[in-house]
Amino acid sequence: xxxxETTAPTNFIRHIIDADIAAGKNGGRVATRFPxxxxxxxxxxxxxxxxxxxxxxxxxxxxxxxRFDDTNPHKENQEFVSAIQDDVRWLxxxxxxxxxxxxxxxxxxxxxxxxxxxxxxxxxxxxSAEETxxxxxxxxxxxxxxxxxxxxxxxxxxxxQRMRAGEFPDGARVLRARIDMASPNIxxxxxxxxxxxxxxVHHQTGAEWCIYPMYDFTHPISDALEGITHSxxxxxxxxxxxxxxxxxxxxxxxxxxxxxxxxxxNLQFAVMSKRKLTQLVDEGFVEGWNDPRMPTIAxxxxxxxxxxxxxxxxxxxxxxxxxxxxEMSLLENTVRDDLNVHAPRxxxxxxxxxxxxxxxxxGQAEELPAANHPQDPxxxxxxxxxxxxxxxxxxxxxxxxxxxxxxxxxxGEVRLRYAYVIRCDQVIKxxxxxxxxxxxxxxxxxxxxxxxxxxxxxxxxxxxxxxGAEAEVRLYDRLFSVANPDGAAAKExxxxxxxxxxxxxxxxxxxxxxxxLAGAQSGELFQFEREGYFCLDPAQGAGGKPIWNxxxxxxxxxxxxxxxxx
RNA sequence: UGGGGCGUCGCCAAGUGGUAAGGCAACGGGUUUUGAUCCCGUCAUACCCAGGUUCGAGUCCUGGCGCCCCAGCCA
Numbered sequence: 252x253x254x255x256e257t258t259a260p261t262n263f264i265r266h267i268i269d270a271d272i273a274a275g276k277n278g279g280r281v282a283t284r285f286p287x288x289x290x291x292x293x294x295x296x297x298x299x300x301x302x303x304x305x306x307x308x309x310x311x312x313x314x315x316x317x318r319f320d321d322t323n324p325h326k327e328n329q330e331f332v333s334a335i336q337d338d339v340r341w342l343x344x345x346x347x348x349x350x351x352x353x354x355x356x357x358x359x360x361x362x363x364x365x366x367x368x369x370x371x372x373x374x375x376x377x378x379s380a381e382e383t384x385x386x387x388x389x390x391x392x393x394x395x396x397x398x399x400x401x402x403x404x405x406x407x408x409x410x411x412q413r414m415r416a417g418e419f420p421d422g423a424r425v426l427r428a429r430i431d432m433a434s435p436n437i438x439x440x441x442x443x444x445x446x447x448x449x450x451x452v453h454h455q456t457g458a459e460w461c462i463y464p465m466y467d468f469t470h471p472i473s474d475a476l477e478g479i480t481h482s483x484x485x486x487x488x489x490x491x492x493x494x495x496x497x498x499x500x501x502x503x504x505x506x507x508x509x510x511x512x513x514x515x516x517n518l519q520f521a522v523m524s525k526r527k528l529t530q531l532v533d534e535g536f537v538e539g540w541n542d543p544r545m546p547t548i549a550x551x552x553x554x555x556x557x558x559x560x561x562x563x564x565x566x567x568x569x570x571x572x573x574x575x576x577x578e579m580s581l582l583e584n585t586v587r588d589d590l591n592v593h594a595p596r597x598x599x600x601x602x603x604x605x606x607x608x609x610x611x612x613x614g615q616a617e618e619l620p621a622a623n624h625p626q627d628p629x630x631x632x633x634x635x636x637x638x639x640x641x642x643x644x645x646x647x648x649x650x651x652x653x654x655x656x657x658x659x660x661x662x663g664e665v666r667l668r669y670a671y672v673i674r675c676d677q678v679i680k681x682x683x684x685x686x687x688x689x690x691x692x693x694x695x696x697x698x699x700x701x702x703x704x705x706x707x708x709x710x711x712x713x714x715x716x717x718x719g720a721e722a723e724v725r726l727y728d729r730l731f732s733v734a735n736p737d738g739a740a741a742k743e744x745x746x747x748x749x750x751x752x753x754x755x756x757x758x759x760x761x762x763x764x765x766x767x768l769a770g771a772q773s774g775e776l777f778q779f780e781r782e783g784y785f786c787l788d789p790a791q792g793a794g795g796k797p798i799w800n801x802x803x804x805x806x807x808x809x810x811x812x813x814x815x816x817x
Numbered sequence: 818u819g820g821g822g823c824g825u826c827g828c829c830a831a832g833u834g835g836u837a838a839g840g841c842a843a844c845g846g847g848u849u850u851u852g853a854u855c856c857c858g859u860c861a862u863a864c865c866c867a868g869g870u871u872c873g874a875g876u877c878c879u880g881g882c883g884c885c886c887c888a889g890c891c892a
Binding site: 379487491655667781 | 827830831833839841849853855884885887
């Protein structure tokens with residue numbers, strides 16, 4: 252196998268493909284597909300599948316089709332079709348100029364159904380949905396055969412044609428495969444192949460059809476028609492594989508793709524089912540599918556996760572058949588690894604506390620050079636204005652210093668990043684006793700050099716009060732307050748939504764940014780030194796202020812020290 | 818009690834009979850004008866359990882145990 256660049260780590264599916272190639276199967280060809288149903292936005296679990304399928308095509312010089320599994324118009328729409336394409340492209344994968352739709356095969360699917368009927372392998376069944384369920388039996392008892400199971404081929408052909416012609420109402424009849432009502436595998440107990448759906452406009456085929464094929468019938472045929480070699484899906488379809496093979500074994504298709512199943516991704520502090528994500532959106536628990544707290548691809552994009560980091564994450568988690576729940580720290584660390592290398596550094600004060608440097612001349616200002624990246628000179632530098640009044644973060648000042656606290660304390664000194672060492676001479680408080688301003692003095696001999704005879708242990712960030720730009724900053728935390736919302740809900744007999752973290756979004760409306768941030772473009776990412784990585788949101792906040800989303804925090808060893816009573 | 822899967826470090830995960838990779842987390846230490854980054858070190862006599870085969874088993878066999886999925890005219 253192999254290619255020059257990014258080759259994903261090996262896994263059991265690659266072993267299968269390697270063996271197939273060695274055996275000369277499919278003429279050594281590898282063709283996969285990513286088959287989303289356009290009934291919602293893609294999430295990080297889909298990203299895992301996308302990276303797997305498109306990654307296989309990339310590494311084996313094969314192909315991967317983007318194919319919409321659009322057989323249930325009731326739940327699907329064009330907005331989702333478009334969003335899915337945006338998301339796959341954003342992740343970094345392409346598909347030439349052809350997007351595939353299962354609905355492109357509706358005519359052929361119909362003819363294959365007729366073929367099955369002609370072979371006596373499918374029949375029109377008049378049982379209601381409830382009756383069908385009752386006839387199906389249970390997990391431990393076999394089902395009973397439908398009274399319509401022995402209709403003649405001619406009658407079945409006539410009825411199926413009339414189903415298509417719209418002669419029967421919804422639910423009146425279905426087309427079923429005639430397999431085995433006693434099979435221990437419930438999927439083989441004469442599964443439904445076609446159902447009647449009047450009055451829904453399909454986003455691709457409009458009102459052309461009033462019967463729609465089921466997944467189990469559509470999927471294997473779509474794969475075969477596209478010459479897919481390896482049809483990769485998640486574990487819950489393992490029980491469907493005998494049906495997948497049955498369909499292909501009994502109709503005249505050009506090839507028989509191999510279905511392979513892997514386990515889906517579970518992520519701590521998140522829910523991953525489309526039903527639940529849809530609910531969070533529809534019921535207003537989040538601002539939309541692209542809310543930065545959502546585990547959707549659109550949400551991660553808005554949050555500022557680089558696509559390369561998401562791809563790297565998918566490589567790091569691997570592909571197996573074992574149930575798994577990945578820790579959020581793995582995702583966050585993957586994002587940090589990418590951002591640390593690529594994000595230019597800036598200074599921003601989130602909780603401004605005014606500092607007046609009394610021995611700095613009023614009306615004076617100077618431009619101080621600052622590296623855009625401390626380890627990568629190629630990113631260049633910008634200059635930062637310094638003057639008599641600045642803001643520092645309220646968290647960087649304490650009247651009394653806890654042990655190991657190395658920021659500014661009353662009477663103490665601290666280094667202003669890329670500027671001077673200052674000393675806090677006086678603390679000004681309001682009537683409530685809250686610190687509202689600091690009067691300091693600076694040491695003019697400390698620009699770029701350490702003072703003689705004393706060690707300055709702390710460095711803090713700051714922004715010029717005169718030159719800084721105001722901004723809104725949104726701090727995101729995990730959407731759920733427990734690692735496993737579904738598990739907690741089941742255990743405590745509650746709804747998973749009761750575990751939504753009330754502090755998953757904290758909005759700071761009076762932040763101060765260094766001037767270099769003023770011209771940033773929507774989507775641009777920076778590290779706000781000592782705070783984290785932030786991404787400019789496309790929207791504007793109150794008063795037209797820019798909104799900066801916190802992508803991820805920096806790793807923080809201080810809070811731990813502080814909590815240990817340090 | 819039917820069928821299909823899965824069980825290797827806190828979380829992922831290599832391993833394909835020859836004597837337990839790697840990543841994340843954690844914990845020590847060093848560098849540092851980001852308590853960041855970076856660097857160094859520690860971290861499974863042990864692979865769900867019990868027997869067995871073998872010179873040798875996480876890998877093979879037998880029997881248990883645990884967890885996940887399946888009874889949509891959803892995908």
